[in-house]
Amino acid sequence: MRGYRGQPTPLRVNGERLNGMLAQFDRIGRTAGGINRVAYSDADLAGRKFTLDLFRQSGLTPRLDTLGNIIARVPGTDAKLSPIMIGSHIDSVTDGGNYDGPVGSFSAIEVARSLAEQRVRLRHPIDVVVWQNEEGGTVGSQGFIGLLKPEDLSKVARSGKTLREGITLIGGDPDRIGESVKRKGDVACYIELHIEQGGLLERGSRQIGVVEGIVGLRWFEVTIKGFSNHAGTTPMDQRQDAMLAAARFTVAVNEAVRSEPGRQVATVGRMNVTPNTTNVIPGQVVMTIDLRDIDGAKLERFAARFRQIAKEIGDATRTEFSFAINANSQPALADPRVMDVVQASAAALQLTHQRMPSGAGHDAQEVAHIAPMGMIFVPSVGGISHSPREFTKPEDVAHGANVLLNAVIAADRALA
Amino acid sequence: MRGYRGQPTPLRVNGERLNGMLAQFDRIGRTAGGINRVAYSDADLAGRKFTLDLFRQSGLTPRLDTLGNIIARVPGTDAKLSPIMIGSHIDSVTDGGNYDGPVGSFSAIEVARSLAEQRVRLRHPIDVVVWQNEEGGTVGSQGFIGLLKPEDLSKVARSGKTLREGITLIGGDPDRIGESVKRKGDVACYIELHIEQGGLLERGSRQIGVVEGIVGLRWFEVTIKGFSNHAGTTPMDQRQDAMLAAARFTVAVNEAVRSEPGRQVATVGRMNVTPNTTNVIPGQVVMTIDLRDIDGAKLERFAARFRQIAKEIGDATRTEFSFAINANSQPALADPRVMDVVQASAAALQLTHQRMPSGAGHDAQEVAHIAPMGMIFVPSVGGISHSPREFTKPEDVAHGANVLLNAVIAADRALA
Structure with a gap:
């Protein structure tokens, strides 16, 4: 050369x-x-x-x-x-x-x-x-x-x-x-x-x-399981609200990705709620995160951080988070x-x-x-x-x- | 008598x-x-x-x-x-x-x-x-x-x-x-x-x-308009992410309702996202709040508070919130x-x-x-x-x- x-x-x-x-x-x-x-x-x-x-x-x-x-x-x-x-x-x-x-x-x-x-x-x-x-x-x-x-x-x-x-x-x-x-x-x-x-x-x-x-890319599909219940009769401190957990998680993922310099991006693009009715506390939410960066090690680090955040929010809201990987490119x-x-x-x-x-x-x-x-x-x-x-x-x-x-x-x- | x-x-x-x-x-x-x-x-x-x-x-x-x-x-x-x-x-x-x-x-x-x-x-x-x-x-x-x-x-x-x-x-x-x-x-x-x-x-x-x-009841249908864009190429600080705004709003509504004593309840039960695709920043979210309390004045106060919160989050996320009332019982x-x-x-x-x-x-x-x-x-x-x-x-x-x-x-x- x-x-x-x-x-x-x-x-x-x-x-x-x-x-x-x-x-x-x-x-x-x-x-x-x-x-x-x-x-x-x-x-x-x-x-x-x-x-x-x-x-x-x-x-x-x-x-x-x-x-x-x-x-x-x-x-x-x-x-x-x-x-x-x-x-x-x-x-x-x-x-x-x-x-x-x-x-x-x-x-x-x-x-x-x-x-x-x-x-x-x-x-x-x-x-x-x-x-x-x-x-x-x-x-x-x-x-x-x-x-x-x-x-x-x-x-x-x-x-x-x-x-x-x-x-x-x-x-x-x-x-x-x-x-x-x-x-x-x-x-x-x-x-x-x-x-x-x-x-x-x-x-x-x-x-x-x-x-x-x-950039490399990870697509996570996150399933959050709570407990569906009556929106009128269930006191706020007795809920296992999958929507609230999903919302906290969405905010936390955004904050985590923005908390350090760099061009990494994370997007919650899809959210499917069950039963998705005005007067019922959601029992389940399935949501996605699209995470991208040019640095493979950084992708790994954020992926681990998301799971840690999910654990903390799951404990706080009495919901269960589980992760599937729908796409993974280096x-x-x-x-x-x-x-x-x-x-x-x-x-x-x-x-x-x-x-x-x-x-x-x-x-x-x-x-x-x-x-x-x-x-x-x-x-x-x-x-x-x-x-x-x-x-x-x-x-x-x-x-x-x-x-x-x-x-x-x-x-x-x-x-x- | x-x-x-x-x-x-x-x-x-x-x-x-x-x-x-x-x-x-x-x-x-x-x-x-x-x-x-x-x-x-x-x-x-x-x-x-x-x-x-x-x-x-x-x-x-x-x-x-x-x-x-x-x-x-x-x-x-x-x-x-x-x-x-x-x-x-x-x-x-x-x-x-x-x-x-x-x-x-x-x-x-x-x-x-x-x-x-x-x-x-x-x-x-x-x-x-x-x-x-x-x-x-x-x-x-x-x-x-x-x-x-x-x-x-x-x-x-x-x-x-x-x-x-x-x-x-x-x-x-x-x-x-x-x-x-x-x-x-x-x-x-x-x-x-x-x-x-x-x-x-x-x-x-x-x-x-x-x-x-x-209890009296208010059903709000809240429409949040952002701007749909590519999840990979749009930097975090350039987004108008309707999902992030909806998530922040869901968390803030929950915190507001829990911030004072009483049996008032508020539930985000329904969320419909557009386009609802893993790799696209959501351009629109339509979500509901079910608010209930036995005190009509308290309902009015929280309804006003929700609109105030929406204004703040809309400004912070460069999204637009609009409210419709789908049910209203005293x-x-x-x-x-x-x-x-x-x-x-x-x-x-x-x-x-x-x-x-x-x-x-x-x-x-x-x-x-x-x-x-x-x-x-x-x-x-x-x-x-x-x-x-x-x-x-x-x-x-x-x-x-x-x-x-x-x-x-x-x-x-x-x-x-």
Whole structure:
């Protein structure tokens, strides 16, 4: 590996062309409620067709792997080197927007096109990838690193189709997904451009986020058992009120997470009360906590602290807390060398930038298992995402694609 | 009105016969989930038939008023006097027990039978009443005092039938309900025996509760509006979390109500969260508070305090609270003379007793609008009611009926 050297005259993509493609894409899956390109839906299929056409218009030759991921290779000059991989996804959540996914996917295509137009040959091959079904649990990228098991194929996606049906529908082969699996060394590095989906860049007036990693996540489902009783006849000191216990716990979890510096977040997002009637003391509450941080040790520490708090509140309210873990992902750290090339590219382009974690999950967290990973964030207006109000300004899209272009060139020099 | 004089040799009902009738009644509407004699259901109709037969076996001649209430009169010796009214209801909640209602209804019948068997003639007529549809909102007793309006007849009861349909089904006449309305002076006094539905008597080892009144009630529906956002990407200090606001409010309401002495109670029984998803900060919560106390001024004070707390928490969490009132009933105080005759009867029977409010609503709270009212409580085992586990010991049922018998005799002497 060679050290990174600055890029004194940065190249630029065709930002107008890129934003024009995004604007055209906005028509696909657009409904009154927002963009609906849920994986394996008709709109997703239409989106994939649009994207395959865009690859071809851009001089690339897309192929499908057995998982249904779309990949196009630009050859490099050194046949011994693994590819630098760039890309994102194009599927959306229900009632989402047009920026989460397409910005990174189309920018990766535009970067490959710009390199060819500007006759830049790199040592490494470039693989431009569009992962399938990111929003349904990073299915395509999980399969790519070998985490998708045959039994997972019977899981039902949001479209109502099983993964097996979905993979078949988009042109993959569910019985041969193992053939697409990559291992350490197969990919030189992976760089993904994405909208921030939060408000840090906007509030800090920064144009580029240099992602330090993707937070780890714990989803707890907490069941609190009290005793249902008459709201009129049961004195306050005789109650075993599951709602009161849940409320105290919600407040205490919030206070605990805010009691120390850092970017850790915890959210009580769901609460289901039994019997949920005005005049009955709740006998049971089931609630969730979503805990995230970039530091795995901190996640462990807060998880233990939540159980301790639950014990104390259970004792005080004569209720019983029990915990289930519904999701548990480790933080995925960006590679320092990839962060450096991203940051240096932003600097060379004279774009304001800052390092930051990603609070949302991305395909990059999967690829990080087998390759040095980095991400580039561009601002989301108002920090809004997964919403029809999701928006990133065209100039910010172009800035992000320019950083990606120059980061790829720099990584080509810096990495073995 | 003459002053009350003690009853040196109290009379007694046939407790075995009374409890035998209750045991037979337990078969009607019994399901795996508990007693289901919801008003206007087939089981309610079967229960009314059983009850009408019991009236007749007891030497009484029941009639139906136009509301469908069952009333039987025992003539008095003074034709100028209004009746002393005793009774309760026989309908149940969904999955309830056999004691809430039938204990008071059958005891009232037993009291009239015992008076006849023991050849006791009173000055006042006795009206033995079984109110229809108590659990659906004291419908029969509200109609009796003129609170049921023609437009109320289209309301749908828990059975799925409208009140109009229900009243027709049980033998009333919805177009002539006005003919059943009574006014001040029409009833000399009303005394209702009922199970406590709470645990005060059991914990205090008392056999009889002398009810001081029925608490007033406020039902608030509180809507909290925040802003829904991504649980991973939104920093803790940038949130407008409706769930956190609801939790703080729930804790603060509980603390406020417990911060001063008294028997006031407040319950957050229902909470509906939007979107109610693990990984989304809740944008809206709708929750209820059930506030009760025997003191109307205290209700007003706490209602104002809750709004003040909501304002403070709304400001602190950048959420908006709004209040709707879903129910608002004033406290119904027992008449001191009726309390006195109940208490003296318990004392004459050498039963331990205490004065206490009723935290639950009863037909007595309606009749209190037009007549001096009193209630007798007998212990609920474990304080449990509205449950298949509802139970009152046979000896306590008999104690209650004996107090009712002697209270009627004493009231006959004490009241004009």
